[in-house]
Amino acid sequence: MIALDPVPRSIDTLPLRGAGEDVALAFKGGNITFAALEQRVGIAAAWLARTIDAPGARVASWLPKTAAACVLPLAAPRGGLVHVPINPVLKRAQVAHILADSGAQLLVTQAARAATLGPGDVPADCRIVLEEALAEGDDALPPSRADADTLAAILYTSGSTGRPKGVMLSHANLWLAAISVAHYLKITPADRVLGVLPLSFDYGQNQLFSTWAAGGSVAPIDYLTARDVVKAVERFGATTLAGVPPLWVQLLEADWPAETAARLRRLTNSGGALTGPIIAGLRARFPQADLYPMYGLTEAFRSTYLAPELVDTHPDAIGRAIPFAEVMAVLADGTRAAPDEPGELVHAGPLVAHGYWRDPERTAHRFRPAPDWSASGGMAVWSGDTVVAGSDGLFRFVGRDDEMIKSAGNRISPTEIEDAVVRGGEAGEAVAIGVPDARLGQAIVVVARAFGDPVQAEAALRARLRAELPSFMQPARYDWRDALPVNANGKLDRALLRREVTA
Incomplete structure (x- = not known):
């Protein structure tokens, strides 16, 4: 090493x-x-x-x-x-x-x-x-x-x-x-x-x-298809494969010869959280591979990773700071959030970028001095993401401030809704979005891809979520798609979906 x-x-x-x-x-x-x-x-x-x-x-x-x-x-x-x-x-x-x-x-x-x-x-x-x-x-x-x-x-x-x-x-x-x-x-x-x-x-x-x-x-x-990736793993004898969640969904739906899947010893993920079904699928398909979920942002490259031995016991965590990074949960007044108390993820240390090119206004908003109590000091990235730092030393993602759904006086994490939607196997991918609602402030719309018939999937999903989520977290509407759009980096294009469902 x-x-x-x-x-x-x-x-x-x-x-x-x-x-x-x-x-x-x-x-x-x-x-x-x-x-x-x-x-x-x-x-x-x-x-x-x-x-x-x-x-x-x-x-x-x-x-x-x-x-x-x-x-x-x-x-x-x-x-x-x-x-x-x-x-x-x-x-x-x-x-x-x-x-x-x-x-x-x-x-x-x-x-x-x-x-x-x-x-x-x-x-x-x-x-x-x-x-x-x-x-x-x-x-x-x-x-x-x-x-x-x-x-x-x-x-x-x-x-x-x-x-x-x-x-x-x-x-x-x-x-x-x-x-x-x-x-x-x-x-x-x-x-x-x-x-x-x-x-x-x-x-x-x-x-x-x-x-x-x-x-x-x-x-x-x-590559054009998941099959191209499978063939490349075999052709090059690949030991390591990195992906984002939409790619893992495609790869898990592809046919993998057992000897080809066994070549992979290391899988890494960023660009979005791995859901429980994806983790379970990767474990079953690639039993010899260590799985590394990671959280990052271009402004500081990467902030955290979850060690493979913790993935099964702490699947909701984004892990600990990577080497050379200092990661903190910070309250609005600049103080350190208590264990399990939500705060903004702030990243300090030598991985912090030098700002946005020719954009002093956005640089001043995102790149600000680290809190006085920071060990690294200097300039930090204030991510706009809400996290909690657990008493176990692991960070957990709550949501982005600009994506949080405000419904009936409640602040709801889209990630929590999305995890619940895909957990039962009715849907393969899901994005939860808040849309204007005269009574609630925002209502929850879920854009998803169904496994099988969407009508049957929605009926089963609504029945399950009534038992698993409180009433204020129940989606008001489902928008079923054959495929969810991705951006140029292969991540789910949440901004496009938000524009479409709020138009």
């Missing part, structure tokens, strides 16, 4: 940690060793530095999971530039917004993608180059000696509350997150991590960094 070294380094030194001839990247068409990866990073960094002679300039990439997409997060910072990855599923209007907002001077993409962009989508001072250009030249830059606080990347959120906003991450943020995750996941050089998440998503990008920090290999894939 990798040692916890709290001293950050330049993020582009990570490839040097693997043994030269070991596999760093595994693709269907061939492997890239750590030595070859280091060479590619150096050559790409030299090309970028020649092309953009402006330290701190932004380099955007809009690529599927190619070798270039995996190299750029290291090559751009090595060249003194800032990487801005754009999710490959985004369309021209969203790409145009990110290019304009970030002030990118270069967009690295593919010819087919470039052809979809129209007049005005690319700023006049932004040049488009194809990914093949990064391999041009023979000179290679050595690992940088950048100050750890230097900006290395801007990751744009999925935009669930409006236009995507760019979170500024330093070398230190990225380096320490890699070391932290490699340590608590106990990644080793023998591990093969299947990368199914977008590299523009902090969770997906960290899979590269944390695996390389431990000397393991990553197999990045773009």
Whole structure:
């Protein structure tokens, strides 16, 4: 298991940690060793530095999971530039917004993608180059000696509350997150991590960094169906798979040969809570795998994880702070919440990002000084999430302040409703939303996907919930869908559903 070294380094030194001839990247068409990866990073960094002679300039990439997409997060910072990855599923209007907002001077993409962009989508001072250009030249830059606080990347959120906003991450943020995750996941050089998440998503990008920090290999894939993931686990001999709840639902509904499922030794989850049925399904399907539920936010990368040995006995918990993070439950007056008393989750320490790019107003709202009693001090992320810190030392998620349902004078956690809905097996996925109601203030609407006939599912569900939930928590209406929408990072698109049911 990798040692916890709290001293950050330049993020582009990570490839040097693997043994030269070991596999760093595994693709269907061939492997890239750590030595070859280091060479590619150096050559790409030299090309970028020649092309953009402006330290701190932004380099955007809009690529599927190619070798270039995996190299750029290291090559751009090595060249003194800032990487801005754009999710490959985004369309021209969203790409145009990110290019304009970030002030990118270069967009690295593919010819087919470039052809979809129209007049005005690319700023006049932004040049488009194809990914093949990064391999041009023979000179290679050595690992940088950048100050750890230097900006290395801007990751744009999925935009669930409006236009995507760019979170500024330093070398230190990225380096320490890699070391932290490699340590608590106990990644080793023998591990093969299947990368199914977008590299523009902090969770997906960290899979590269944390695996390389431990000397393991990553197999990045773009997939269309759950069956593609099953085949990739077999093809690459994957030991580790990361996902978000909608993906786990799809994977549990897929056919898994027993010997393929047995290859997986580690499953990690973020981007939403695992429900009881999902946990039970993962346990049954992957009995050899350790399960790591995690809670995170891009503004501080990740806050907590639940150790595998606690999942069955504490399935409602989001766990303890990850290494290098200080996580607190804070009351409105700034004092520490008592055990089991709801408070705002506040995250302090060196994983805290440097704010939102060119957005001082939203930065001032979300990034504020840590409470006086904080051990870390400094700037903290005030998440807007309500949690309780239990007397057992575990944090439990209650809900987001902007998503809490206020009905008949009660504050109701959507998560509690959703957990109750899927617990009985009538529905596979559910999102609870408060809609305006003249009598109650807000009524509860549940958007869900039924197992079987929706009419029968709703009848059984209403009967069960009458026995399990108090009257003020009973859903007023069910909106049954064949599938629930997900955003660009694969999470359930709650904002879209909220707009639809409240329109």
